[in-house]
Amino acid sequence: xxxxxxxxxxxxxxxxxxxxxxxxxxxxxxxxxxxxxxxxxxxxxxxxxxxxxxxxxxxxxxxxxxxxxxxxxxxxxxxxxxxxxxxxxxxxxxxxxxxxxxxxxxxxxxxxxxxxxxxxxxxxxxxxxxxxxxxxxxxxxxxxxxxxxxxxxxxxxxxxxxxxxxxxxxxxxxxxxxxxxxxxxxxxxxxxxxxxxxxxxxxxxxxxxxxxxxxxxxxxxxxxxxxxxxxxxxxxxxxxxxxxxxxxxxxxxxxxxxxxxxxxxxxxxxxxxxxxxxxxxxxxxxxxxxxxxxxxxxxxxxxxxxxxxxxxxxxxxxxxxxxxxxxxxxxxxxxxxxxxxxxxxxxxxxxxxxxxxxxxxxxxxxxxxxxxxxxxxxxxxxxxxxxxxxxxxxxxxxxxxxxxxxxxxxxxxxxxxxxxxxxxxxxxxxxxxxxxxxxxxxxxxxxxxxxxxxxxxxxxxxxxxxxxxxxxxxxxxxxxxxxxxxxxxxxxxxxxxxxxxxxxxxxxxxxxx
Amino acid sequence: xxxxxxxxxxxxxxxxxxxxxxxxxxxxxxxxxxxxxxxxxxxxxxxxxxxxxxxxxxxxxxxxxxxxxxxxxxxxxxxxxxxxxxxxxxxxxxxxxxxxxxxxxxxxxxxxxxxxxxxxxxxxxxxxxxxxxxxxxxxxxxxxxxxxxxxxxxxxxxxxxxxxxxxxxxxxxxxxxxxxxxxxxxxxxxxxxxxxxxxxxxxxxxxxxxxxxxxxxxxxxxxxxxxxxxxxxxxxxxxxxxxxxxxxxxxxxxxxxxxxxxxxxxx
Numbered sequence: 001x002x003x004x005x006x007x008x009x010x011x012x013x014x015x016x017x018x019x020x021x022x023x024x025x026x027x028x029x030x031x032x033x034x035x036x037x038x039x040x041x042x043x044x045x046x047x048x049x050x051x052x053x054x055x056x057x058x059x060x061x062x063x064x065x066x067x068x069x070x071x072x073x074x075x076x077x078x079x080x081x082x083x084x085x086x087x088x089x090x091x092x093x094x095x096x097x098x099x100x101x102x103x104x105x106x107x108x109x110x111x112x113x114x115x116x117x118x119x120x121x122x123x124x125x126x127x128x129x130x131x132x133x134x135x136x137x138x139x140x141x142x143x144x145x146x147x148x149x150x151x152x153x154x155x156x157x158x159x160x161x162x163x164x165x166x167x168x169x170x171x172x173x174x175x176x177x178x179x180x181x182x183x184x185x186x187x188x189x190x191x192x193x194x195x196x197x198x199x200x201x202x203x204x205x206x207x208x209x210x211x212x213x214x215x216x217x218x219x220x221x222x223x224x225x226x227x228x229x230x231x232x233x234x235x236x237x238x239x240x241x242x243x244x245x246x247x248x249x250x251x252x253x254x255x256x257x258x259x260x261x262x263x264x265x266x267x268x269x270x271x272x273x274x275x276x277x278x279x280x281x282x283x284x285x286x287x288x289x290x291x292x293x294x295x296x297x298x299x300x301x302x303x304x305x306x307x308x309x310x311x312x313x314x315x316x317x318x319x320x321x322x323x324x325x326x327x328x329x330x331x332x333x334x335x336x337x338x339x340x341x342x343x344x345x346x347x348x349x350x351x352x353x354x355x356x357x358x359x360x361x362x363x364x365x366x367x368x369x370x371x372x373x374x375x376x377x378x379x380x381x382x383x384x385x386x387x388x389x390x391x392x393x394x395x396x397x398x399x400x401x402x403x404x405x406x407x408x409x410x411x412x413x414x415x416x417x418x419x420x421x422x423x424x425x426x427x428x429x430x431x432x433x434x435x436x437x438x439x440x441x442x443x444x445x446x447x448x449x450x451x452x453x454x455x456x457x458x459x460x461x462x463x464x465x466x467x468x469x470x471x472x473x474x475x476x477x478x479x480x481x482x483x484x485x486x487x488x489x490x491x492x493x494x495x496x497x498x499x500x501x502x503x504x505x506x507x508x509x510x511x512x513x
Numbered sequence: 514x515x516x517x518x519x520x521x522x523x524x525x526x527x528x529x530x531x532x533x534x535x536x537x538x539x540x541x542x543x544x545x546x547x548x549x550x551x552x553x554x555x556x557x558x559x560x561x562x563x564x565x566x567x568x569x570x571x572x573x574x575x576x577x578x579x580x581x582x583x584x585x586x587x588x589x590x591x592x593x594x595x596x597x598x599x600x601x602x603x604x605x606x607x608x609x610x611x612x613x614x615x616x617x618x619x620x621x622x623x624x625x626x627x628x629x630x631x632x633x634x635x636x637x638x639x640x641x642x643x644x645x646x647x648x649x650x651x652x653x654x655x656x657x658x659x660x661x662x663x664x665x666x667x668x669x670x671x672x673x674x675x676x677x678x679x680x681x682x683x684x685x686x687x688x689x690x691x692x693x694x695x696x697x698x699x700x701x702x703x704x705x706x707x708x709x710x711x712x713x714x715x716x717x718x719x720x721x722x723x724x725x726x727x728x729x730x731x732x733x734x735x736x737x738x739x740x741x742x743x744x745x746x747x748x749x750x751x752x753x754x755x756x757x758x759x760x761x762x763x764x765x766x767x768x769x770x771x772x773x774x775x776x777x778x779x780x
Contacts, residue, residue, distance in 0.1 A: 130599040131627040131667035
C-alpha cells in the first residue's frame with residue numbers, strides 16, 4: 001500500500017467485519033480524488049484489507065479473478081493526521097504493498113536528511129517481487145532521519161524514515177519535546193524519565209547512534225550540540241568520558257567536582273580514555289574443506305626432506321605458439337593459454353625421466369614408477385587451495401588438455417570437484433606466477449615426489465653474443481623434490497629436457513604419434 | 514494535474530495505442546519508462562517481437578544469481594536491466610510484448626499496488642483467452658493450466674502505474690539455457706526446469722488473433738486511439754534519461770567472478 005495513506009498503528013480493527021461481506025454496498029468505491037476515502041476505519045485497515053481478503057478468498061474458494069473488485073475496495077485511511085504524536089516526530093513505516101509480501105528492497109531515496117518535503121512528495125522507491133513502487137509522503141514536514149540505505153531489505157512495518165511534521169520541528173518551546181532531549185544535569189524526575197522512555201525523538205545520524213550503542217549510552221541522556229539539538233559524535237564521546245569517570249550510572253548526576261577530578265588527574269584520565277577505546281574483536285574461523293585438508297597434507301609434507309632446484313626458461317617460442325593457437329582458433333568455447341603446452345611438454349620430459357612421476361613407499365623402501373601422467377594443477381579458489389589433476393596427459397593432445405583444464409577450472413570454481421578429480425595425481429604444477437612472485441619454494445603434494453612452481457613470464461633484457469640487448473620472455477621455475485627418491489642430477493637433467501621442449505616446441509613433433 | 518478526456522466512447526478514458534513490430538526491446542523499455550514518468554496520457558504498447566535475442570532482468574536482478582554468465586558471454590547475448598521489478602526473461606522475435614501505462618484514477622476500482630493491478634489485468638486477459646484455453650493468473654504469472662506463457666512486472670509511481678508483459682508466443686529451447694533456476698520461484702513451479710515450466714502460446718491461438726483480441730479487451734476499459742511512434746515524442750518534451758540499461762561486458766565478467774587462478778601463468 002502506498003505509505004502516504006497510512007501510518008502503522010497498533011489498533012484493533014474495528015471495521016474488519018466489512019471484509020466478511022464481500023458484496024455489501026457498505027463498501028464504497030474510492031472516488032477518483034486521492035483525498036476522498038470514505039471508509040472510516042483506523043489505519044491498520046490497509047493491511048487487514050488485503051490479508052483479510054486473502055483469507056476470505058481461501059475460505060470461500062473464490063478465484064482471484066472473481067475477487068478483484070472486492071480486493072480493490074479494500075481501502076486506505078487518510079487518518080494519519082489525526083494520529084500525529086504530540087512530539088511532531090513521525091515514524092514512517094513501510095506499509096503493506098501487497099498480499100503476502102513481508103519485505104521490500106529499498107531501491108533509492110529521493111530525499112535526504114534535513115530536506116523539507118511537501119505532502120504527496122515521493123520519498124523513495126522500493127521493490128516488492130514484481131513491482132517497483134514510489135512511496136510518497138502523507139505529510140508536509142522535514143526529513144529527520146533516514147533509517148535505511150539503498151539495497152537494504154526492509155520488512156513491512158519497519159520504520160523507513162522519521163519525519164518532523166508541520167511546525168513541531170523539535171521546538172524548544174514545547175515542554176514535551178524538551179523533556180525528550182533533556183540534557184544531562186537536569187533533574188532525573190519520574191516524569192522526565194517517563195518521557196525519555198516513551199518518546200524517541202533524539203536527532204542523530206546512524207553512525208552516532210551506533211557509537212552510543214557501542215558505549216551503552218542512551219542518546220536521550222546526551223546533550224546535543226548540533227543544529228536542532230542534534231547529538232554529534234563529540235557529544236557522545238564526551239558523555240562517555242564523563243560517564244566512565246562518574247560513580248553513578250547516570251551522566252545526569254555527574255557533578256562539576258567529579259569532572260574536575262577527572263580532568264585534573266593525569267593518571268586516571270588516559271586510563272579512562274583507554275577504557276572506552278574501541279578494539280576490534282578477535283574472530284574465530286573454523287577450517288573446513290580444502291583448508292582443513294591443507295593442514296593435514298602440509299604438516300606431513302613438512303616432514304619430507306625437500307630440495308629445490310631453480311631454473312630460468314625462455315618462453316619466447318611458447319608466446320609465439322600460444323598466439324598461433326589463438327589466431328587459428330575457430331571454437332569460441334576454447335581459450336588458449338600457456339599452461340596446456342607446458343603440461344604436455346612436462347609429460348614428454350617425464351617419459352624420459354620416469355622417477356619424476358613416481359611415489360615412494362616408506363615402509364617397503366620402494367619407488368613406484370607411475371604409468372599414467374596425472375598432472376595436478378594447483379588452483380586457488382574462494383573455497384581454498386584445490387589440486388585437481390588431468391588424467392593420462394601422455395595420451396592427450398594439447399587441445400584435449402586445454403578442454404580438460406577448463407572443465408576442472410569451472411568445477412573448482414563451483415566447488416564441485418569430485419574425489420576422482422582430486423586423487424591419483426602423480427606430479428603437481430603450481431603456477432603461482434599468475435598471482436605474483438618470481439618463484440616459490442613449493443612443498444610436495446604427497447605421495448608425489450616432485451612439484452613445480454612456475455613464476456610469472458616476464459619480459460627482461462638479455463645480452464646477445466655480440467653484446468646487444470634484446471627483450472626476452474623469461475619464466476623462473478622452482479622444482480621441489482623428495483630427496484629420498486630424487487637427487488639433484490636427476491632433477492637437473494629432467495629440467496633441462498623440459499626446458500628444451502618449451503624453448504623449442506617443434507621438438508614435440510619428433511615424438512608425436 | 515489529471516485531465517479527464519472525452520473519448521469515442523462516452524465516459525471511458527482515452528488510451529493511445531502504439532503498434533510496433535520487431536522494435537529492439539531496449540528501445541521499447543526506454544520508451545515505456547519515458548511515457549510512465551513524463552506523460553500524463555494512458556498508453557498501450559504492443560510490440561510484435563524484438564529484433565534480436567536479449568535477456569531482460571528486473572531492476573535488482575543479479576547476473577551471478579540469475580544467469581549462466583559463461584554462456585551469455587560466449588554467445589554475446591545482450592543483458593538488459595529494466596526499470597520494473599520481477600524476474601528474468603529471454604526475449605526474441607517469438608515474444609509478443611503488451612504494455613499498459615495508466616493514470617491510476619482512470620482505472621476505477623484498481624488500487625495502485627501490485628496485486629490489485631494484476632487482478633485487473635488478469636480480468637482483461639481472461640477476456641482475450643475466453644473459450645480458447647484454461648487461462649488464469651496464477652500467483653503472479655499468466656498460465657495455461659500450470660504452465661507459464663507470460664511474465665509481467667510493474668512500476669508504480671505517485672499517480673500512474675505500468676504493467677508490462679512478455680508473452681511467449683514461441684521461444685528457442687537453447688535460449689532457456691542462459692537462465693539459471695531462480696532461487697525465488699512461485700510455488701506452483703514445483704522446481705520444474707524451464708522447459709517443463711513454460712509453454713508456447715502458438716499452440717493455442719494465432720498470433721494476429723491474440724493481438725486483435727487484446728486490443729478489443731483494452732477497448733472495454735478505454736477509448737482506444739491508434740497512434741504512431743511519433744506521437745510518443747509529443748507529450749514528453751525535455752530530455753529524459755532512462756534507468757533501463759544494457760549491462761557492459763565488464764560488468765558481466767566481474768559478476769562471473771574470478772576463475773580459479775590456475776595459478777595460471779598470466780595470460
